[in-house]
Amino acid sequence: MQTELTVAQAERLIRETVPTWPAETVALDAAAGRVLRQNVLAERDLPPYDRATMDGIAMRWRAWSAGQREFPLEGMQSAGQAPGALSNAGAAWRIATGAPLPRGADTVVPVERLSETNGGVRVDDDYRPKRGQFIHTQGSDRRAGALLLKEGQRIGGVEMALLSANGVARPRVAPDPRIALVSTGDELVGLDSRPESWQVRSSNGPAMSALLARRGFGRVTAAHAPDEPEALAERIRTALSGSDALILSGGVSKGAKDYVPGVLTELGARPLLHRIRQRPGFPLWFGMHGEKPVFGLPGNPVSSLVCLRRYVIPALEKAQGAPSPAPEHATLTKDATFKPSLTWFLPVRLATDSDGRLLAHPRPTNTSGDFASLARTDGFAQLPAHRSRFPSGRPVRIFRWNG
Amino acid sequence: MQTELTVAQAERLIRETVPTWPAETVALDAAAGRVLRQNVLAERDLPPYDRATMDGIAMRWRAWSAGQREFPLEGMQSAGQAPGALSNAGAAWRIATGAPLPRGADTVVPVERLSETNGGVRVDDDYRPKRGQFIHTQGSDRRAGALLLKEGQRIGGVEMALLSANGVARPRVAPDPRIALVSTGDELVGLDSRPESWQVRSSNGPAMSALLARRGFGRVTAAHAPDEPEALAERIRTALSGSDALILSGGVSKGAKDYVPGVLTELGARPLLHRIRQRPGFPLWFGMHGEKPVFGLPGNPVSSLVCLRRYVIPALEKAQGAPSPAPEHATLTKDATFKPSLTWFLPVRLATDSDGRLLAHPRPTNTSGDFASLARTDGFAQLPAHRSRFPSGRPVRIFRWNG
Numbered sequence: 001m002q003t004e005l006t007v008a009q010a011e012r013l014i015r016e017t018v019p020t021w022p023a024e025t026v027a028l029d030a031a032a033g034r035v036l037r038q039n040v041l042a043e044r045d046l047p048p049y050d051r052a053t054m055d056g057i058a059m060r061w062r063a064w065s066a067g068q069r070e071f072p073l074e075g076m077q078s079a080g081q082a083p084g085a086l087s088n089a090g091a092a093w094r095i096a097t098g099a100p101l102p103r104g105a106d107t108v109v110p111v112e113r114l115s116e117t118n119g120g121v122r123v124d125d126d127y128r129p130k131r132g133q134f135i136h137t138q139g140s141d142r143r144a145g146a147l148l149l150k151e152g153q154r155i156g157g158v159e160m161a162l163l164s165a166n167g168v169a170r171p172r173v174a175p176d177p178r179i180a181l182v183s184t185g186d187e188l189v190g191l192d193s194r195p196e197s198w199q200v201r202s203s204n205g206p207a208m209s210a211l212l213a214r215r216g217f218g219r220v221t222a223a224h225a226p227d228e229p230e231a232l233a234e235r236i237r238t239a240l241s242g243s244d245a246l247i248l249s250g251g252v253s254k255g256a257k258d259y260v261p262g263v264l265t266e267l268g269a270r271p272l273l274h275r276i277r278q279r280p281g282f283p284l285w286f287g288m289h290g291e292k293p294v295f296g297l298p299g300n301p302v303s304s305l306v307c308l309r310r311y312v313i314p315a316l317e318k319a320q321g322a323p324s325p326a327p328e329h330a331t332l333t334k335d336a337t338f339k340p341s342l343t344w345f346l347p348v349r350l351a352t353d354s355d356g357r358l359l360a361h362p363r364p365t366n367t368s369g370d371f372a373s374l375a376r377t378d379g380f381a382q383l384p385a386h387r388s389r390f391p392s393g394r395p396v397r398i399f400r401w402n403g
Numbered sequence: 404m405q406t407e408l409t410v411a412q413a414e415r416l417i418r419e420t421v422p423t424w425p426a427e428t429v430a431l432d433a434a435a436g437r438v439l440r441q442n443v444l445a446e447r448d449l450p451p452y453d454r455a456t457m458d459g460i461a462m463r464w465r466a467w468s469a470g471q472r473e474f475p476l477e478g479m480q481s482a483g484q485a486p487g488a489l490s491n492a493g494a495a496w497r498i499a500t501g502a503p504l505p506r507g508a509d510t511v512v513p514v515e516r517l518s519e520t521n522g523g524v525r526v527d528d529d530y531r532p533k534r535g536q537f538i539h540t541q542g543s544d545r546r547a548g549a550l551l552l553k554e555g556q557r558i559g560g561v562e563m564a565l566l567s568a569n570g571v572a573r574p575r576v577a578p579d580p581r582i583a584l585v586s587t588g589d590e591l592v593g594l595d596s597r598p599e600s601w602q603v604r605s606s607n608g609p610a611m612s613a614l615l616a617r618r619g620f621g622r623v624t625a626a627h628a629p630d631e632p633e634a635l636a637e638r639i640r641t642a643l644s645g646s647d648a649l650i651l652s653g654g655v656s657k658g659a660k661d662y663v664p665g666v667l668t669e670l671g672a673r674p675l676l677h678r679i680r681q682r683p684g685f686p687l688w689f690g691m692h693g694e695k696p697v698f699g700l701p702g703n704p705v706s707s708l709v710c711l712r713r714y715v716i717p718a719l720e721k722a723q724g725a726p727s728p729a730p731e732h733a734t735l736t737k738d739a740t741f742k743p744s745l746t747w748f749l750p751v752r753l754a755t756d757s758d759g760r761l762l763a764h765p766r767p768t769n770t771s772g773d774f775a776s777l778a779r780t781d782g783f784a785q786l787p788a789h790r791s792r793f794p795s796g797r798p799v800r801i802f803r804w805n806g
Contacts, residue, residue, distance in 0.1 A: 046773075048602075079589050082599065149778055160612070195451070201567055256497075308560075356763075358755055371565065
């Protein structure tokens with residue numbers, strides 16, 4: 001087991017350890033928010049036909065170019081109808097936006113440039129159509145077979161448009177993992193109890209569930225366990241049996257009642273990492289139970305949310321087959337000082353200025369129990385261990401709660 | 404009815420028209436992702452008791468200061484137990500992280516600085532505790548009654564922690580609105596059909612649903628209507644009756660089969676806006692049916708997604724009681740040119756550089772039908788109408804698909 005690793009070492013160890021879950025196929029309407037686990041190629045040319053982009057007439061440009069201004073109309077070409085055909089070089093069809101170009105036509109003249117005549121239309125004298133205008137030509141966006149979506153992308157609006165348009169009725173996607181949360185601590189009482197003055201209400205379960213939900217993880221169950229080895233073991237066994245990943249909070253420090261690492265090991269988890277050179281979150285524990293990642297996060301609300309965002313969510317996303325996101329940087333707007341030679345996760349509020357600089361406004365907490373100070377923060381900055389002064393104006397790496 | 408408004412005028416008109424939906428109370432575990440519609444005050448001091456932040460002993464600093472180094476132990480103070488009391492000024496208790504300070508103690512000495520003696524502990528000779536150290540003092544984060552969360556915030560991890568800790572079992576939140584999508588267009592076929600060469604698969608319904616889902620709107624139903632007034636009216640009537648907001652795509656241009664505005668008006672919708680000086684999305688229609696906002700978006704996939712993000716989602720968020728988000732700016736990384744005197748929505752990929760500048764990499768589309776080019780974009784830039792050249796390095800306002 002590794003101990004007191006740096007943040008970078010811990011991140012690498014976790015990333016290299018966590019397996020990639022096997023893909024599954026789901027109905028397309030259940031795929032929103034999932035990580036795509038296949039490439040998507042264009043099924044047909046995009047667009048699949050020469051498509052009018054204006055309402056007007058479809059005609060042959062050479063007829064206009066040879067001096068013809070009045071066009072007899074042979075029909076109406078609507079969207080969704082098989083394309084008609086010009087019967088001769090001087091004919092035209094009415095056409096609607098989105099309709100396929102009738103055979104023989106090569107140009108669309110918009111309705112605003114036409115006047116009605118007896119049985120036809122007349123192109124305005126002062127109007128000069130360009131050959132091929134107002135046609136979205138077949139295959140001009142992408143050719144059939146072109147790569148449209150790459151494996152690893154999370155399915156949002158754009159990805160769903162491309163999956164639908166290409167008829168991918170059952171895409172291969174990453175599973176939506178079952179995540180079990182177990183919070184420990186005898187000082188915790190439930191939402192329905194009135195806490196004694198020395199007790200606090202349990203908040204890590206709901207908070208971690210909500211953060212996971214905002215990142216697309218919807219199958220989360222939360223339970224509480226007392227600071228007592230037998231009961232804790234029983235709770236962990238249950239949680240492990242019904243989940244793909246286990247996240248505990250509390251019970252990982254050096255105190256007499258910090259049973260989590262010992263109980264996990266007894267239950268067959270392989271301990272891989274304990275303690276990271278960081279604040280908050282120093283006591284973090286990580287191991288594997290069979291193929292299931294197990295995280296023991298410190299119980300303070302700030303520590304558990306920071307560690308969830310910094311380590312657990314990237315590990316879950318890696319297991320889903322998503323590539324590592326590009327690091328994000330912002331500029332500190334206030335001096336910050338931190339003496340210990342530990343990496344410091346400093347909560348920040350993010351905003352851009354009108355020049356397009358991303359600004360990180362520090363919102364330091366009193367202690368790692370001071371979660372009231374997290375209200376209205378957008379995430380945290382990661383400030384390196386080998387410095388103690390972080391002046392205003394310095395670019396720093398940031399992590400968004402929801403980003 | 405207003406027509407051909409600027410983007411700013413249209414935005415204001417929509418914002419001023421859309422009502423704020425009445426709040427509802429829900430069980431806390433159903434509140435994640437909702438907009439909070441109440442302030443949350445601290446129920447008790449935070450922390451609610453003098454709380455040890457290290458494992459060690461709790462003692463009285465004056466005893467140490469007077470030269471005492473060995474401390475007899477009177478008990479173990481665990482988290483979740485009512486605080487004990489030092490029986491005399493020279494006594495001490497073992498204490499665990501998170502436990503309440505025993506009465507009479509004012510300082511915690513960590514276990515790493517102690518050695519065991521017969522019936523007690525000895526503080527290391529070279530260790531100098533500070534008075535009051537390793538205690539997270541009652542009320543030091545927030546006093547009872549302090550404002551913790553303000554009305555209008557969306558409930559993520561941090562907000563859920565504060566709601567739980569303060570015992571807000573049934574918060575007042577905005578409703579999760581029922582949103583009906585109706586896509587029109589005779590050229591559209593379903594996912595299960597094999598399209599003819601002049602047809603395309605319907606993609607706006609699934610794409611808009613997925614984009615709405617990423618923004619926390621989960622109660623979305625999608626239907627398709629043909630380009631035929633009676634059938635369209637029937638579909639719209641059904642959609643209106645079961646929803647809080649209606650979004651149509653297609654059928655809002657000037658073509659012969661663009662029945663949407665006419666049918667909506669016949670069904671009693673009050674038309675307020677048609678056409679915005681922008682590309683894509685020029686033909687956008689907006690009105691109210693009773694208290695329900697109705698949006699008629701252009702049918703091209705790029706137009707409908709851009710208009711959904713630019714107008715519909717902010718309107719829905721306003722109706723939920725969320726404040727207008729601060730505008731976000733980024734720097735263009737490539738020259739872009741756009742001749743028409745219309746506001747241009749230019750798809751971009753976003754990234755920060757190591758100096759903390761937010762960069763917008765232009766990903767122009769071929770036409771507003773070219774949704775393949777939206778793959779791997781993060782949103783779009785809004786480029787003002789009165790300019791045609793947008794040089795690299797210029798700061799521009801941006802909108803994120805998911806942000």
